[in-house]
Amino acid sequence: MAAELAKRLLDEGKIDLVLCFAPSCQVVEGFRTTFSSVLSRRLDGRIGAIGSAYTYQAMEFRDQDFWQLFADYRVLAVFDEIHHCAGSDPSFSNAWGLQILCRIQDRAEFTLALSGTPWRTDDKGIALARYSTPDGQLICDYRYSLREAIADGVCRSPRIVLLDNNEVTLEEEQGAGSTAKLFSGVEQLLSGSRVTYEALVRHEEVIERVLDLGCRQLDELRQIRPDAAGLVVATDIEHAEYIARSLQARNETYSLVTNKTPNAQQTINRFRTSGSRWIVAVGMISEGTDIPRLQVCCYLSRIRTELHFRQVLGRVLRRSGEPDRFAWLFMLAEEKLRGFAERIADDLPDDLAVLSGVPTAKPTIGAADSCVGFMEDVVSGPSQEVDGEDAESGAEVNTVLILGDDVVEGAYKVSFSQHYRQQLLACF
DSSP: OHHHHHHHHHHTTOOSEEEEEESSHHHHHHHHHHHHHHHSSOOSSSTTOSEEEEETGGGGGOOHHHHHHHHHSOEEEEESSGGGOBBSSGGGBOHHHHHHHHHTTTTSSEEEEOOSSOOOSSSOOBTTOEEOTTTOBEEOSOOOOHHHHHHTTSBOEEEEEEEEESOEEEEEEETTEEEEEEESSHHHHHHHSSOOHHHHHHOHHHHHHHHHHHHHHHHHHHHHSTTOEEEEEOSSHHHHHHHHHHHHHTTOOEEEEOTTSTTHHHHHHHHHHSOOOEEEESSSSSSSOOOTTEEEEEEOOSOOOHHHHHHHHHTTTBOOSTTOOEEEEEEEOOHHHHHHHHTTTOSSOTTTSBSSOOOOOOOOOOTTTTEEEEEEEEEOSOOOEETTEEGGGOSSOEEEEEEESOSSSSOEEEEEESEEEEEEEEEO
């Protein structure tokens, strides 16, 4: 859309140059490729180019000759993921937002600021944005919702699966003895014990079960689209390496990218056009990265913010053809994540896009609005006889794994019955 807009402004003789800014090198490269294709002109900043693209970080290192372009030419300035740039006022700006306020705002002929998640996790305003008075609601000039994108064939319809367990046992050491408590699910365990969400996403049993779901779904999708791929979002490098070993044990092909991976961008680029089934990432593929063949995501990150959740989901929503109408995301049935999933129909959640922090009523999602959910009981693994009990009953057969003893004094163990259940949230 930004490239097409630039083309029309150029055709109408309203601008001379296009300058694009984005939070990552991957998005900058995407700008250069897309704009060059649409405009039939280079966007590499060299002689004869129609403009260039830069990261927000690079703005601080531009010299005065660069900023003089805004005075000497009619410039269209395009900003992607503008929520990274805080700048409602110079006193409440971050470094990127301050550059926009001082050097670009009111100097560019036109500005186009884009975001799929137009809010911040702090109470700072977004650069170039306008807010209503006195309630501080963000005012968007134009909204293109996920509902519209799905109807237009631009995005896939998300299918979000929350994994839960009917019987979770917590065994804790207390002095010379131990105690055991039974919980009816993940949410009850997290609210009623010292077990953390991060501990659960590191739990071997949880990792294996989530990967089971993802691998089975990818198998189905590749029957229709042979190059379909999956993304696993890990918590840290050690976690990602464990997940990679688990995929390897399943004979799954994969790539691993973290901020410590040499030539990480080249690894991502190779994966984009390869036949590899999975890419495991820590913070490298969450925003702006365009890999349309990604169609399945296993969310095992410790981060539980709505902004991050939506950015990750967005990696599997980009549609590339007729046979890929659905995107799948698998995660634990944790309370916050469940709430984020139920709000996917809200393109701009009212309680997030507020500058002043004035509380507003939270929207509710129902079947009539966009999302429907249903419960499905799933028995994992084949039926087998163990100590006289059928494994499918889930009553007596447990997988016991140690999470660790460094959280507080004393060790604890969490075990899951074999009787898992899934909740599917089918949006749009």
